[in-house]
Amino acid sequence: MKHILPILTLTTLAAAASAQSAAAAGLSYNRAGVNYNTDAAAGDNGYSVSVESLVGSSNVWVGASADLNAAGEDEVSVGYLFKNVAAGIDATVAVSSNDTYGVILRRSLNEVVAGLEARFVWAQATGSNRQNAYLYELAYNVNSKYQVAVSIADQESAGNETSVSVRYNF
Secondary structure, three states: OOOHHHHHHHHHHHHHHHHHHHHHHHOOOEEEEEEEEEOOOOOEEEEEEEEEEOOOOOOOOEEEEHHHHHHHOOOEEEEEEEEEEOOOOEEEEEEEOOOOOEEEEEEEEEOOOOOOEEEEEEEEEOOHOOOEEEEEEEEEEOOOOOOEEEEEEOOOOEEEEEEEEEEOOO
């Protein structure tokens, strides 16, 4: 009975340390990637590169992507990251250089498989070509530096595009 207090203290400290290290190992927003995209409807298969980062220690998020095909679509985005909005989901509200705005939702799925995460993106183009686009992604963190991902983009007028990505977290 006299050993219960030290055991409870050690258990509490170990749980707190474990929770702190798990929180510190959250989603990475500083990463660069190479993607292979397939668009069966348009026959527009090819590579693209992307990079995203948080500005300093703020929640200001910046991203850029470049399509390496001849008729590439390059884009620069800026947004604000809201961490742990609900149920462990991070939300980013962003605007892009191609007259698009949207919301990015990301969540770690460590309770399913360690290193697994999901991302959902809703974007809407403005102007006369007003349309919605959705992106569904499942990613796996091989380790703290590398991630592989598979995504499907559903664009109202352009059909579906599937991508396989390899990313480096920096």
